[in-house]
Amino acid sequence: MKGSSRNKDHSTEGEGTGKRPKRKCLQWHPLLAKKLLDFSEEEEEEEEEEDIDKVPLLGADGLEQDADETEDDESSEQRARRPMNAFLLFCKRHRSLVRKEHPRLDNRGATKILADWWAVLDPKEKQKYTDMAKEYKDAFMKANPGYKWCPTTNKPVKTQSSTVTNRKKLWAFASDSAKDLPSPRRVTKSEEMPQLNFAMADPTQMGGLSMLLLAGEHALTAQEVSSSTCQSDATNSMETCQKSSLFQFAEISSSTSHSGSSDLTKQCGTSALFQLAEMCLASEGVKVKEPGKTKVEAPQDVGEAAAEEMEVEELEKTIIKDSCKGQVEQSEIEKMQNWDETKAEESEPTKCRDFTSLAMGNSPFERNDSTKDHMCCSPELSMGDMNILGLKPEKIKKKKKKNKLDRHTNEKSTPKKPCKKRQSSESDIESVMYTIEAVAKGDWGAERLLETPRKKTRPVSNVKGSVLDTKSPKKKVKSKEKKTSKEKPAETTKESKPPDFLSIAASKEVPCEASDNIKVEPLTPTEEVVPQSLPEQVKTEDSDCVKKIETCGSRKSERSCKGALYKTLVSEGMLTSLRANVDRGKRSSGKGNSSDHEGCWNEENWAFSQSGTSGNKKLKRTKPKEEFGFGKNSSVPRKKRKVGSGSSEQPKSNKGSCQSKKKNFFYKIVTKCKHRKQKLNVPDTAIFSEDRISSESAWKNKISISALNTPEPAMMHEPLVGSQKRKARKTKITHLVRTADGRVSPAGGTLEEKPKELPQSTLQKTSSAETDCNSECSRNAETEESHSITSDMPAVSAFFSLAALAEVAAMENVHRSQRATPLPHDGQPNEMSQAPVLISCADQ
DNA sequence: TTGAATGAAAT
């Protein structure tokens, strides 16, 4: 009785009714549980293919009547609740088990796991549940002929079709009344009575709704019992935990990858910088692929998890059987009888025998529930589940999240694929788990960092933000985070994956922006290198900043810093590019600039081609550049970055400091840019202009705030270190700038090296832009440097500049890793100085 | 009250 009311009526429940029903249910549970168990077993043995007919008949009548009759129970079930679908039945059956296995998991997490299981579930078993659901629905519909799933709010009372309207009203009304009144039953009953009359008032059938609810509860109780029994098996729980983690991990990875791609595309479209957007898109494609790989691994893990789950289920089944042994046979017989009876007609409460004490028997729903339970409990089902689980991959979840269609396809296809993978890779899975965990630690930071950058990036450049942001749809990210927080190992693994993806994406982003194809490859290596380098940096440089999170934090910090720098660069570059375009339009009436955009595009293409051909070489070259520029200074900024990264996990303090620094730095740049823009009158970068306008507030809000950093404390801390850091950054930036400058000034030389692709026009543009920037930016060294960067960026072309920036970021990372060891690139640095830009571009 | 899942129904 109450069960039904409690189900829903959350609002009402909250206060009284809802809770009461639960309690009542609890009371009912013992008896019901037993019955359910019996039924479940019976059902298990039997396969209820034919049951449907019977059930509906019984069910049809009775919902309301039952409610009325059952008035005694507290809940009145005024309105009928729509029957549970197959998945809900499945969830109801297995939720308790899942929760037992994963105590930490909340229902949401359990639901996700259940969804995974469902995805993996054998078609046969799934079909059983589906059949059950169908039967249930049929019965329900019979009971409530006019019932509509979606009570159209419209349904106005008005009209002639009193029956339908009444029913609807009754449904709605009943629900309302139930909600409103703690003891709404009677009221509803009075109302319901007419309905019953319309629909069909079979007193015997009356109990349907309540029965259904009760049955559900019973099922739950039964589950609980089974689960409790199962819990005794520690090993099983352990296994399942791992599985769950794996599943989660897979899910996360998939979700991240998906989200990223979608966001990227969207943002790209929206972003003012089309070029960047395109870049992002290209990068996305790459990213997606990589995540896919990771996913593949995850699925294997999932498969193992599934297998474990299978075991658990088996255990449960066995337990249940044991408990129910005596009754099982009877129950089976009864079931058969019940089914027959139901088919024959509901009039006979065959169930009553089983549930007689409960008076559940009458309602077909009960049967359904029992069948559900049975399904769950049934060894066959469990076996099938086990098989399915083993076979199917968890990836499906991720896919599901992203795209339902994908999910379905995956689910369908998955069973086989995952099984194979899983089977092959238990050890692999473990190794993967370890790797994942290890990565995850870093990734966590990376994710957070990424997230912060995302936020920052968003305001700065839509494209970047889009890339990162896209993946972080609230739901997925939040859920993931929640899960991670809840579960320890599993969470870490899960989260780790997403972070990895994110980090990858971030790294990719940089290259992608700069240049899609080539960049991506270099980036991944950079990423790998970075983590290693980071710890070193941390040790050497910042004891303070690094604090606790060293490795993880360092990774995060680096990534975050990179991302922030890159973003900022991009943003600037965008601005500069816009300026350059404007200037071009003015200046370059004659040269190849004729199509600045084309030139840019050409550059991009060029970059791609080069990157594809000689990405590695270029990267190496770039590294030396960084060494020059950064040399010692790099360490400081790195620290800062690290700090930022470290803060990422603890966004408030750490991030705040790093971000604040960055903010300041960026702010300066921005201010300079503003001046430039004002001079140039570049309307193109609305975002950027906004940032300028907002100035500090805007930055904070958009960038830093988004990042969650606390700007003030960070600002406070920064001054001392910040100045140094800024210097370091400047130097780094100068490097970048220099490279760009070198590229520009030596453009001819650079062109010589790889002159083909770079359009002269772009070079000229860059040079002009640089000159402009230099003149404007000369105010502060920092500002100048930043400006120079920006100027350089525009001069070359947004794309090119972006690519250069991306490379720089990558370079920095690599360089960091390398810097500890004096690179043999001495010659290269020179080259860098001379024609670094080209190289960088090529790399990108 | 929300959310996490899936699915059936309705709009």
Added chain:
DNA sequence: ATTTCATTCAA
């Protein structure tokens, strides 16, 4: 296509 809502129950 999108919305509604069925179950569960911790935040």
